Every structure is written in structure tokens, then in C-alpha cells.
Amino acid sequence: MTTLRSILLVEDNPDDERLTLRALRRGNITNPVIVAHNGEEALQRLGAMHPLPIVVFLDLKLPKVDGLEVLRQIRSREATQNLPIVVLTSSSEERDIFNSYHLGANSYVRKPVSMDEFTTAVERLGMYWTQINQVSSYL
Template sequence: MYDPHQRVILLVEDNSDDELMTLRAFRKSNIHNPVVVVRDGAEALDYLFLQGRHAERDPDIRPQVVLLDLHLPRIDGLEVLRRIRANEQTRMLPVVILTSSKEERDLVEGYQLGVNSFVHKPVDVTAFFDAVRQLGMYWLVLNELPTPRRSA
């Protein structure tokens, strides 16, 4: 079980190769935070909003950051982002789009919906590891979040 004070990373990724590469990059960068991996947008929303198979998870364990792919089964990443920003409990949760998409409209819509950062997945493994290391250092070490308010 996770320590509620640890900074959990929510990785929303349907590609198992990208998932493994991201997890390996975290390990190689000495980022040992717990990583919760969900495979589609619907499961990401279930995790964030304590629904479905995640209904019984500890509500005090909140992600420090969401690494969100765009092209996901069931519910795409932009719709996940839209719902995160529409909910009072998750509105300020940092979301980083980590995608292979090079579409300008994805970039523009992501920022219009309130994404905190938009990162293209580098094709080169070394560049990918470096990008993940930098993301981890910033979002898990340097960035500070306000304490979440409890719902009444």
C-alpha cells in the first residue's frame, strides 16, 4: 500500500512499450515515487474520481502529477483533461500531456483546456529518458501544490 504522503504519479498510457520505457526512465533517474498505471481514459477518470474498480482506493492518496497520453481507448486524453478541469476536487491537479502526437490542434486544445505542460515523446530512447527525468524532477521535486480541500 502507498504512503499517503508519497508523491504518486498517475501514468495514463495504453502503449505497453511506452509504459515500460517511462517506468525504466524513472528508475534510471532515481525517481522512486509510486506510479499508478491506467490503460485508458475511462480508467483514469475512475481512478481520479474513486469510481468503478477504484471506488475503494484510499482517497488521501492523490497523484502529484498526471502524465496523460492523448490517443487512448474509450475516452481520449483531451476529454480526460476536460473532466479533470471541470471538477472542483481535481481542477488544480497538474496534468502533463506526454504524447507522440505532432498535431497543432492537440497542442492548442490541450492548452485551451488547461494542461500544465505539453511534451512530445521523443523517438530517441536517450532523449526520452532525459525528458522523463526532467519531468520527474520538476513535477515531483520542485513544483509545490496547494493542499487539497475536502468536500463538505
């Protein structure tokens, strides 16, 4: 029996955290979800995770260490440099989009404003990254 790899959700907003977790459940995503509430906690959790998560959903506007710095540090470490990372944020600033891709994000998704759109987007993201996308077992 294969153990499902986790999803690391890095989100400081409790409402967005709840909505994301609910959307993943609604999308029948059964992978365990580990939540970090700031950038520092995300880096600590990631350093202790074996195996690595199947994907990281990363907010940009985080306390302690911002999301771009989290992304930079993940990509600078050999063990995590190829880890799939989806920036899931409310920012539509061109600078944030550019910097995210420049630092190695696999995808940049702006959080939709409406609850229904947000739920649909997260369901689809969860389904893609856990069921459709192929991830190397070396990660």
C-alpha cells in the same frame, strides 16, 4: 514521516509505459506510479485516489475515452480542477497542442523518437514535478 504522493501515468502503449517507468526509476523518482491504460480507467482511478496524485502524465491517443476528454473531465471537477497535468504524447499536431492548453494542461511534451531522448525527457519531467515544483497540500 510524509508519504510520497503518487504519479498517475495514463498510457496505453506497453513499450512507452515500460520506458516511462524505467526512466522515472533511473531519475531516482521514488513516488509510487499508478498506471491507467485507457481514459475510462484513468478517470475511475483518479476518482478513487486520496490524496490526489502529485502529477498526471497523460497520453492523448487513448482507447475508450481520449486524452482530451480526460483532460476536460478532470478540469470540470472541483476536486481535480487544479491538479497538475502534463500531456505526454507522440502528437505534434497544432490542434492537439492548442486544445490541450485550452483545456487546462500545465505542459505539453512531445515524446521524443529516440529511446535515449525519451528517457531523458521523462527523468527531467519526473524530477521537476516531484522534487522541484511546489504543490498545494489542498490538492
